[in-house]
Amino acid sequence: MYGLNDKPTVWVVDDDKSIRWVLDKALQKARLPYRMFGDGREVIEALEYWSNQPTRTRQPGDYPALLLSDIRMPDVSGIELLREFKKLAPDVPVVMMTAHSDLDNAVSTFQAGAAEYIAKPFDTEELIALLKRFLQPVNPETAPAAPVQDDPRYGLLGQSPAILQVLRTIGRLSATQINVLLTGETGTGKELVARAIHATSNRSTQPFVAISTAAIPAHLLESELFGHEKGSFSAASTSRVGRFEEAAGGTLFLDEIGDMPLELQARLLRVLSEGVFYRVGGNEQIQANVRIIAATHQDLSQRVAQGLFRADLYHRLNVVGIHLPALRERSEDVPLLMTQFLQQAALDLGLPAPKTLSPNAQLACSQADWPGNIRQLDNVCRWLTVMTPTQLVNEDDLPPDVSEKIMPEQTQDRIATAEPLMQPQSWQASLRIAVGKALADQQPAVMLKFQDQFEQVVINEALKFTQNHRQKAALLLGIGRNTITRKLP
Secondary structure (H helix, E strand, C coil): CCCCCCCCEEEEECCCHHHHHHHHHHHHHCCCCEEEECCHHHHHHHHHHHHHCCHHHCCHHHCEEEEEEECCCCCCCHHHHHHHHHHHCCCCCEEEEECCCCHHHHHHHHHCCCCEEEECCCCHHHHHHHHHHHHCCCCHHHCCCCCCCCCCCCCCCCCCHHHHHHHHHHHHHCCCCCCEEEECCCCCCHHHHHHHHHHCCCCCCCCEEEEECCCCCHHHHHHHHHCECCCCCCCCCCCECCHHHHCCCCEEEEECHHHCCHHHHHHHHHHHHHCEECCECCCCCEECCCEEEEEECCCHHHHHHCCCCCHHHHHHHCCEEEECCCHHHHHHHHHHHHHHHHHHHHHHCCCCCCCEECHHHHHHHHHCCCCCHHHHHHHHHHHHHHHCCCCEECHHHCCHHHHCCCCCHHHHHHHHHCCCCCCHHHHHHHHHHHHHHHHHCCCCCHHHHHHHHHHHHHHHHHHHHCCCCHHHHHHHHCCCHHHHHHHCC
């Protein structure tokens, strides 16, 4: 067995000798250092003893990297132990075992801070695999660089040509006051773009007001937009300011503009043309000092052809049009976006650190279809933050609606038909012969020559495997996409 200092130590506590015997054999076979305890009080005493020792005399192996505990134990129960343990070692993950699975146990376990909850009898191989996941260090190099939280591009991060074009357009609009029409599938981030346009304009210190025209009944939408005077209709017991007045000096974002009723389209067109409006039932002319950003997931030109949307209003709104790409059209941006959303989810939930995606999970998510686009991606990140027991998110942790669509058929066919790799001894022996020959021939810069050839072979094979998709190849190799570009001849 490895020494205590070679690997993290697992602490196991269970009052059942037979369970301790099974776990003793399984941990020995897995070559994981461990300490066995018969009750919870021994665990607390051992942890307190370690904590009270001078730093120079502490032995790393005497401190747990993970606690595996039964729930039902005499004297100190597993839940009581969990609570006390978390006070002394808040960052150490705890896996709870029970032969009596019920809702109360599960809820109490997670509320007390457990990372995972498993039922007895358990498969020892599956348990050891779970423990190894918790003991696996998270390599910060596997995750994209942390984005800046207050970046006005929040949610619009990426290096894909599609999103860079969107960002360039936002930049060009920053010095203008013209109206903008945003189009794209549901969930592509149209409101994020609208907020970014507002934040980078000279109206940024004034209000940004958003309204979904599809979410408000048609008979109330006019009052919602323009306000009303007291007594203008039966329910108007007081006067009310509309969204145009709320957004004075700033930006008014009209989402789902394609669903606006035709009669209200005529009034909106008049406001855009004349720059003034009246409240419902009012006689006072009010200046409309707002910038309009409209958005829709529909094809407005087609709705114009069908007589469902006014052509003159369409052209008034569509001074500059920005089409937001679907997430499947910018798959190389998915890992960076997920890093952003995982960070935000951890912050919102009050967690000490965000989850991190493994390279396989990054690749899987980059290959997923994401019909719900950015909104679905954000929701999945929150799901992973709550449901993944370890800090490192693996491919198996992904929810079914993502994992069922992670591998294109052509990639699966390639895996099925791929030629078996040479055994390590074979390529190493060939390398030794080639190096020896190069040295005997007194070739210059042997190291640089073979290093370059090695990189070329590995990168070309990865590109061949991913059908020349550089981002996917980079994820598989654990390097940056720019590195692949730089290394290619």
